[in-house]
Amino acid sequence: MTIGGYFEFELPVSKTHLYSDAIKFQSARAAFYALLEEGKPNRVWMPNYICDSMILPLHSLNIEVKFYDLTIDLDVSESVVLKKSDWLLYVNYFGICSAQEIKLLNRFNSNQLVFDHSQGFFTPPSKCLATIYSPRKFFGVPDGGYLFTDIQITEPTEVDGQAVYRCEHLLQRLDDNIEFGYDLYKKNEESFRDVRPFKMATLTNNLLSSLNYAEIKNIRNVNFKMLHERLEKINLFKICIASIDGALCYPLLIDDSKLKIQLLKKRIFVATYWEEVQNRAKASSLECFLVKNLIAIPCDQRYNKIDMEFVVDCIFKIVEKKC
Numbered sequence: 001m002t003i004g005g006y007f008e009f010e011l012p013v014s015k016t017h018l019y020s021d022a023i024k025f026q027s028a029r030a031a032f033y034a035l036l037e038e039g040k041p042n043r044v045w046m047p048n049y050i051c052d053s054m055i056l057p058l059h060s061l062n063i064e065v066k067f068y069d070l071t072i073d074l075d076v077s078e079s080v081v082l083k084k085s086d087w088l089l090y091v092n093y094f095g096i097c098s099a100q101e102i103k104l105l106n107r108f109n110s111n112q113l114v115f116d117h118s119q120g121f122f123t124p125p126s127k128c129l130a131t132i133y134s135p136r137k138f139f140g141v142p143d144g145g146y147l148f149t150d151i152q153i154t155e156p157t158e159v160d161g162q163a164v165y166r167c168e169h170l171l172q173r174l175d176d177n178i179e180f181g182y183d184l185y186k187k188n189e190e191s192f193r194d195v196r197p198f199k200m201a202t203l204t205n206n207l208l209s210s211l212n213y214a215e216i217k218n219i220r221n222v223n224f225k226m227l228h229e230r231l232e233k234i235n236l237f238k239i240c241i242a243s244i245d246g247a248l249c250y251p252l253l254i255d256d257s258k259l260k261i262q263l264l265k266k267r268i269f270v271a272t273y274w275e276e277v278q279n280r281a282k283a284s285s286l287e288c289f290l291v292k293n294l295i296a297i298p299c300d301q302r303y304n305k306i307d308m309e310f311v312v313d314c315i316f317k318i319v320e321k322k323c
Contacts, residue, residue, distance in 0.1 A: 003311055004269030004298040006185045007140035008173035017209045018121075019133065022146035023155045024200035028118050028134035031147035032089075033057035034197040035114070035130050038153050042085035044114075047076075049287040050091055052276045054116065057195045070286060073238070075100050076107075087112050087129065092120035094296065095247035096239060101126055122217050122246025135208055137248060138216075138300070140173070142166035144204045156199040162191055163201030178269070216301040217246035223299035223308050224250050230312045234319065252295040252315070259295055262318045268311055271296045 025031040036044070036057055043064040046055065058065050066086075069077045074093050082088060090104055091097075092115060101115055110128045117123050118134035125131040130149035135141055142163045147153065172181030227250040228241050236253040249271075260270055273296060281287040297311055 002176075002178050002267045002269065003303070003307060004271070005178050005182070006169060006173055007302070008170055016211070016213060018211075018213045019146050019148075022133070022148055023153055024205065025145040025147065025156065026143045026160055026198040026200055027136075027195075028116070028132050028145040029053045029057055029195050030197040031132050031145040032114075032116075033060065033195045034153050034156075035132075035147060035149060035151065036061050036063060038151050039087070039129070041087040043083070043087075045080060045082065045086060045088040047089070047091060047287075048281040048285070049093075049273075049277055049290060050089075050116075051274045053193075054089070056193070060195055067280060069281075072236075072286060073100070075103060082108055082112055087114055089114040089116055091116040091118070092123055094249055094251045095120035095123060096244060096251065098123055098243055099240065119248040121248075122213075122220075135204075139208065139211060140170050141204045141207045142170065142201060144200050144208065156197045158198055159201055160194070160198040163203045166191065167203075219301045219304075220246045220299055222305070223303055226305055226308045227252075227297060227299055227312065231315070247299070248296075250297040250299045252297055253290070253293060254295065254319070255293060256319070257292040259293075259315070259318060263295070263311075263314060266314050268314060270298070 023031070025034065032054060041063060043066055044058055045066045045068050046058070047070060048067045049070055055065065068080045071077065074097055076088070076090060080088070088104075088108060090101065090113065092101060097120070104113055105126065105128065113128040115126050115128055115131045117131055118137055121133055121135060121138040125148040130147060130151065133146035135144040135146070143166060169181040169184035172178070172184060221244060224244050224247050225241060228239060231250070231252055232239070234252075234254055236255070237251055260272070263270055272291065273294065275291060277287050277291050299308065
């Protein structure tokens with residue numbers, strides 16, 4: 001049994017497409033690049049707690065970046081003040097931050113807000129400047145990025161031609177070779193460093209059109225609720241379970257930086273978000289604490305109640321052993 005890690009190849013089961021009206025790109029960062037190129041902001045506020053891949057488009061276009069901190073509730077620091085020509089990008093962390101987005105819409109001009117839903121695929125687009133999605137974080141597809149915005153942006157017509165090559169790690173995972181395929185997965189991620197916008201691959205579009213989104217979301221909700229019922233008492237995050245709808249993972253925040261290593265020994269793979277944050281955030285910051293201590297427990301459509309119970313039991317055995 002393995003828990004976590006990258007997705008395997010997913011076979012068609014239905015004929016639906018959740019975001020058929022989005023502008024489609026090969027990646028979320030390429031969608032962000034296209035938005036920046038057309039919108040031309042003077043400065044963009046970015047969270048310290050974010051993947052470097054979303055910083056690349058700003059550097060590529062020589063746009064000034066201003067970093068901000070988060071509170072323990074994943075709200076934007078009160079110290080942030082936007083100038084008229086500023087934008088602010090906020091990540092819907094783990095797909096559990098809809099309430100935080102509403103606060104931001106009440107606090108700032110909505111036309112200055114970009115919501116990054118790379119971790120919140122099932123959260124609908126907001127009434128803001130733009131909303132960005134990354135289906136690769138939720139499904140076994142080789143590429144893909146969605147953009148919703150009122151800014152006039154033309155969808156790319158040229159593809160980068162790498163979709164087939166980006167499928168190898170998906171096939172290895174399908175064949176249960178997760179460790180062998182991990183190097184291929186990392187190589188695949190590296191291939192997205194080119195942030196120039198290309199069209200989403202036809203292969204990806206067809207795969208995304210084949211998914212049963214309602215069933216996938218329901219499985220994620222059931223698994224998330226089960227994990228929360230068992231782990232709420234040890235979780236430093238206060239989660240409103242009523243607002244959860246298709247989250248990326250169950251974010252368990254616990255003051256134990258060694259727990260990830262112990263879970264890995266049990267072949268439970270949990271992602272680290274994001275090592276590079278430590279290069280720009282203070283060592284004593286919440287952001288660095290999240291990098292070291294957040295356990296992003298997979299609760300997606302690959303798993304069921306038995307899998308979730310296995311993960312929880314492993315966590316409690318490790319935690320209780322240290323007490």
